[in-house]
Amino acid sequence: MKKAVLVDYYYCTGCHTCEIACAVSHDLPTEQAGVVLNHIGPWESSRGPWQDDYLPFWTKNCDLCQGGQAAHDGTPMCVHHCQAQCIKMGEVDELARELAERPNQALYLIEA
Numbered sequence: 001m002k003k004a005v006l007v008d009y010y011y012c013t014g015c016h017t018c019e020i021a022c023a024v025s026h027d028l029p030t031e032q033a034g035v036v037l038n039h040i041g042p043w044e045s046s047r048g049p050w051q052d053d054y055l056p057f058w059t060k061n062c063d064l065c066q067g068g069q070a071a072h073d074g075t076p077m078c079v080h081h082c083q084a085q086c087i088k089m090g091e092v093d094e095l096a097r098e099l100a101e102r103p104n105q106a107l108y109l110i111e112a
């Protein structure tokens with residue numbers, strides 16, 4: 001089964017903790033971590049509401065915390081440290097079903 005990450009960015013606060021947790025645990029610069037945060041906006045959309053979202057992006061440096069780099073309970077560092085609890089890792093088929101349930105989410109297939 002292929003592994004994937006589902007992020008519910010509606011709840012992402014833009015705190016950068018996932019990025020820093022990955023960078024520190026993998027000895028990487030924060031801008032090259034396994035997850036890098038993007039800020040889209042703020043600007044006023046022509047459709048009415050403001051565009052102002054934070055979107056974590058999983059990079060090629062994500063190794064799914066293999067090799068003893070996960071948290072003490074085995075959870076990947078980014079998942080473990082996200083206080084908004086808006087990151088899930090698991091099987092792609094299962095997460096794809098969750099993706100279909102509501103907007104403001106993104107699904108990444110991870111090859112580690």
Ligand code: SF4
Nearest residue numbers: 022034062065076078
């Ligand atoms: S799963 Fe591990 S390696 Fe991948 S982004 Fe999260 S902390 Fe980094």
Ligand code: SF4
Nearest residue numbers: 012013015016018082
């Ligand atoms: S730790 Fe969670 S809330 Fe903070 S930036 Fe990352 S995904 Fe968003």
